[in-house]
Amino acid sequence: MSISANYGPPADRNQGIRTIRAAHDKGVTFFDTAEVYGPYTSEELVGEALSPFRDNVAIASKFGFDVEGSGAPLSRPEHIKKVVEGSLQRLRTDRIDLYYQHRVDPTVPIEDVAGAVKDLITEGKVLHFGLSEAGARTIRRAHAVQPIAAVQSEYSVWTRDPERNGVLNTCEELGIGFVPWGPVGLGYLTGKIDARTRFDPQTDLRSRFPRFTPDALAANMPVVDLMRRFAAKKDATPAQIALAWLLARKPFIVPIPGTRNIDHLTENLGALNVALTPADLQELDSDFAKITVHGARMDEANMQIVE
Numbered sequence: 001m002s003i004s005a006n007y008g009p010p011a012d013r014n015q016g017i018r019t020i021r022a023a024h025d026k027g028v029t030f031f032d033t034a035e036v037y038g039p040y041t042s043e044e045l046v047g048e049a050l051s052p053f054r055d056n057v058a059i060a061s062k063f064g065f066d067v068e069g070s071g072a073p074l075s076r077p078e079h080i081k082k083v084v085e086g087s088l089q090r091l092r093t094d095r096i097d098l099y100y101q102h103r104v105d106p107t108v109p110i111e112d113v114a115g116a117v118k119d120l121i122t123e124g125k126v127l128h129f130g131l132s133e134a135g136a137r138t139i140r141r142a143h144a145v146q147p148i149a150a151v152q153s154e155y156s157v158w159t160r161d162p163e164r165n166g167v168l169n170t171c172e173e174l175g176i177g178f179v180p181w182g183p184v185g186l187g188y189l190t191g192k193i194d195a196r197t198r199f200d201p202q203t204d205l206r207s208r209f210p211r212f213t214p215d216a217l218a219a220n221m222p223v224v225d226l227m228r229r230f231a232a233k234k235d236a237t238p239a240q241i242a243l244a245w246l247l248a249r250k251p252f253i254v255p256i257p258g259t260r261n262i263d264h265l266t267e268n269l270g271a272l273n274v275a276l277t278p279a280d281l282q283e284l285d286s287d288f289a290k291i292t293v294h295g296a297r298m299d300e301a302n303m304q305i306v307e
Contacts, residue, residue, distance in 0.1 A: 001032075002259060005037050006204070022262050026269055032060045033045075033061050033062075035090075039067045059091055062130075081119070094124070095124060101117075110138050118145065138307055149176065152178075153181070154180065155178070155180035155246070158189065158293050172250065172252065178252055180256070181256055183242060184242045186212070191224050208299040209297065209299055210299065211293070219294040234274050234276075240267065242271075
């Protein structure tokens with residue numbers, strides 16, 4: 001997502017392809033995109049970048065918005081079966097390894113959505129079904145129709161909703177993978193953003209998020225200080241601590257940090273060499289519990305389409 005849209009102007013296409021291919025060269029095998037990123041341009045980029053080694057990687061994409069119309073959630077079965085064809089074409093592939101409903105559509109029973117994806121799996125166009133920002137009850141209902149491989153929601157040191165709303169527990173119980181988006185706090189947990197940072201209202205979603213106002217950025221600095229303290233202790237960077245924290249939580253958690261920059265990619269992958277012990281996790285969590293996080297994680301319009 002961050003290469004093509006939403007966190008500032010799109011990166012140069014060649015830079016995006018170089019970064020994705022560098023990730024593959026460094027052993028990354030799981031790449032996440034969606035039709036709405038751009039829209040469409042992210043899938044095109046991923047398709048071009050991964051086409052030389054398509055069979056060695058898993059590609060996840062997402063459906064579920066009325067991209068050509070209102071922009072609202074749209075998951076009618078006939079719509080899903082239509083838009084998958086465009087995604088397959090842009091991704092230059094005959095199958096999507098993991099196909100997520102991007103946001104739950106309150107007007108369509110989740111059983112109908114699961115049934116439509118089940119049909120696509122039978123046809124071989126999709127291999128696995130996923131949900132994004134869905135509630136625990138919806139996950140259970142969908143899973144009863146077509147087993148869910150993964151649930152994607154925002155989750156990080158400073159965004160703990162999946163711990164509280166039953167989603168993580170449901171995934172563990174049902175054997176579903178959990179994929180945290182925003183694992184480094186949309187950049188904030190890297191320590192490279194502060195109260196002076198400005199986000200372009202035309203191209204950067206964070207300009208609308210309450211957590212990213214200048215006042216909230218200043219008020220939330222204790223979270224960054226916590227990351228820095230552990231980073232110094234582990235000879236790591238704050239971003240690596242944020243990712244290592246997720247990797248140490250549960251074996252079925254697979255975070256998806258996004259970057260357009262090969263240096264940041266290398267830094268993110270360095271999190272694999274950072275070991276947080278149970279004692280470290282306990283210390284980090286008890287220190288975090290003393291901190292108040294200021295501002296909602298997204299703006300009201302985005303939060304209204306989160307279950």
